[in-house]
Amino acid sequence: MKRKTEPDRTEQRLERLRTAAREAGLKLTPQRLEVFREIAGTDEHPDVETVFRAVQERMPTVSLDTVYRTLWALHDLGLVSTLGPQRNGVRFDANLERHHHFSCVRCGLVRDFESPKLDDLPLPADLKGLGSVLNAHVEVRGLCTRCGGEKKKSA
Amino acid sequence: MKRKTEPDRTEQRLERLRTAAREAGLKLTPQRLEVFREIAGTDEHPDVETVFRAVQERMPTVSLDTVYRTLWALHDLGLVSTLGPQRNGVRFDANLERHHHFSCVRCGLVRDFESPKLDDLPLPADLKGLGSVLNAHVEVRGLCTRCGGEKKKSA
DNA sequence: CTGACTGCAAAGGGTTTGCAGTGCT
């Protein structure tokens, strides 16, 4: 049930991370490579803690700080982006291709989706007044299948 | 240069907050009213600290915790929404009308914009597979006029 | 009047940093 990206896409992203990181002068340590693999292999935009736990399974000695440092390093290089703030914890996104987000307002799950129709949005001209546009995407909010189907244990 | 919403819109939002809060059983204390006024009067999606400082100018005795409590109370009532995670600090959005966001990747500024063309996005059918949709909006990223125009003091 | 709210201060929890040892290049 775990949402993994297809193997070759993971490999593709991984390669990109390795190459770009190396070119930026970062050393490809085993810890970093594991973090790379983890972030490249999922579309679920994990937070630091989640990445940490996953990496820790394969490499029990990694420290949480290293995961933090690695993810922010990738972020500084523009290789991953961060996304929205749940009440706590930044989440990382290794998907650099044009995509959109569906997020569950109940459980916080975020899932990518693609849609050619949404890739070229008719942005209003007066947006220029605010600044220059780099990119745009759609954020959809709703209830994921798991949350939507269950009875709500109301507060 | 401060970006305020037009007076009548502010008043409108304020009225809505007052009414809804009262109906929810919240007491309309002076502190809360000042927080209401502040959040209703801006489109800049301030974080707690920012709201606090603004309120503090008019009411020096207000405490930071009260601002936190008030904003989250409004959030729990669905009267304001929160948005995206800068590296630090949740930001609040008192604009309940349909709108979109422009955010500056450099300084973190977020500004609302309206666009009828973007209000009814052609969401792909297979989105249903992820869950039920409540709403959708466009997130535009770019450089705001202030950041885009200046020479970058690179790190 | 009474219960909810406020301010204070301390607790809490996630994130970052300094440092000495380690290992990639």
Next chain:
DNA sequence: AGCACTGCAAACCCTTTGCAGTCAG
């Protein structure tokens, strides 16, 4: 071998909570 990186632990900072006095309704 040199220098960046790691792990550890302490430092930090933002946010939340407990409590007694205060105030809106």
